[in-house]
Amino acid sequence: MEYSELGKPPVSSMRVQPHLADPLTARRGFRWERLYRELDWLPGGHLNMAHECIDRHCKGEKAQRVAMLWEGKNGEEERYTFAQLRDETNRFANVLKGLGVQKGDRVFIYMERVPELYISLFGALKLGAIVGPLFSAFGPQPVKDRLLDSGAAVLVTQPHLRRNIAGILPDLPELKHIIVVNKNQRDKAPLPSGDLGYEELMAGASPQFDVARTSMYDYSVMHYTSGTTGKPKGVVHRHLAVVQQYATGRWVLDLHADKDIYWCTADPGWVTGTSYGMFAPWSNGVTQVIYEGGFGPSAWYQAIQKYRVTVWYTAPTAIRMLMKAGDELPGRFDLSSLRYLNSVGEPLNPEAVMWGVKVFKMPIHDNWWQTETGAILIGNYLAMPVRPGSMGRPIPGIVAGVLDDEYNEVPPGTEGNLAVRPGWPAMFHTYWRNQEMYNSRFRKGWYITGDRARVDKDGYFWFVGRADDVIKTAGHLVGPFEVESVLIEHPAVAEAAVIGKPDPLAYQIIKAFVALKNGYEESEALRQDILRHARQRLQSIAPRELEFRPSLPKTRSGKIMRRLLKAQELGLPVGDTSTLED
């Protein structure tokens, strides 16, 4: 297959059914290296993500193209061209250099979604530092855990967040500098002694900077992820990741610099907010909307209407919340600019895909990846028929498989462990200071994702559940997704989560937790009605118990925390909850 074929939405590349083929055969004809020439590179074969996302677009007229359309929480607006971003990020790189920050030092960013978050992140990358974005909604303990583990030398933050974490600072001996962004002079109080003011530093910094000659293997970004046990782990990525973020921005998100206004709703504290809220759109030179405010159905529809968003990338939780807000609401806005909808982060229930068709006249395209994978590996492309409930097919260059518990491949249709052959460009390179844990993720030449899935004969992958969340009831292994998808088909159900609850007879029975749509009241009759609906559809794998909850516990990236529901139900320790939403 020639590279030119891959530049198009890659229908042609799907001739290969990678999951069925011998990995080497499937890879024959595809080489990631062929994509390298699509990027700009620095002299001497060096690669720097910030250069690829910003400076490379600053030649000629393109420099004046808008990169960022920012809307603040209070309706403030700012816009930055690629040229302005280049200058601002250069300034910030000079600021860090002036402070003695070196290549490989960790620069952590604890900020709301303001332009300065993006400027400082790319400025730090230009210097060759490793950046770590943190959710602004984190409290002191999660911030401390992450700064301590990473040995961060610099923290960029805002006054109200700085106050939040004042108590942990004496415990962070490696933290040398705190830079405070005093945006819009909202907070005029003098800075605590020793802190540095962003605005003052930037005012004295030159807009000229020679981007660090990082190698493609140098570390660039780290994101902390939480597992079932232990402290969160720092997933470390390399500058090379931008090759795949660029490619999937085109192949899967179908981004075009000349026609698209793109909006990724993810916070940069979560990997989607960097890989697809920064690197994919900007390496493709695409204008993107950055919306500081939180979720709100009307506010979100309003943002699409106002900025004429064409490509939208969001998450199933948000989609279910929009569904909850009703089918009439979108009709009050002009959403005609939308041409392509995408989702990631959790399984997208078939009901949600079909809701897209009903309300937006187009299906929502699901795709799959993880913090560790750095970029999309499996997706439903624009050019491919969507199978509602499936996460799609592997992108070119990716060999995915379903393995039994001995790590041998199983035939299509059989459920097992989702695994991927290592070696894709955005693959993580280590867990920070935890190489042992990193090594444990690889078996028999596969990267083991921790998810359960099956693949059909056409190569579409179907998510079953996190290996930790799978339920065993009366001899059946049941994936929560299947049961939850049926529950949310009930007209009263907005969200559902199921867990396995120990049972002397069935080993586990399925217990459901359900949040209702607006306008529905909890009642015994409704509980019975939902259970009856589930029994009709699922029979032996229907939930036996059902509890109403006003809302379900979720991570900040919108994932329902089934293990928390289970721990609460069984009176067990809840484990790491640092990413739990308030």
Ligand code: AMP
């Ligand atoms: P994170 O590293 O926080 O982004 O979480 C990655 C995990 O989210 C995956 O291992 C899956 O369990 C889940 N996930 C992401 N995308 C999907 C999807 N499209 N369908 C089902 N689960 C998904």
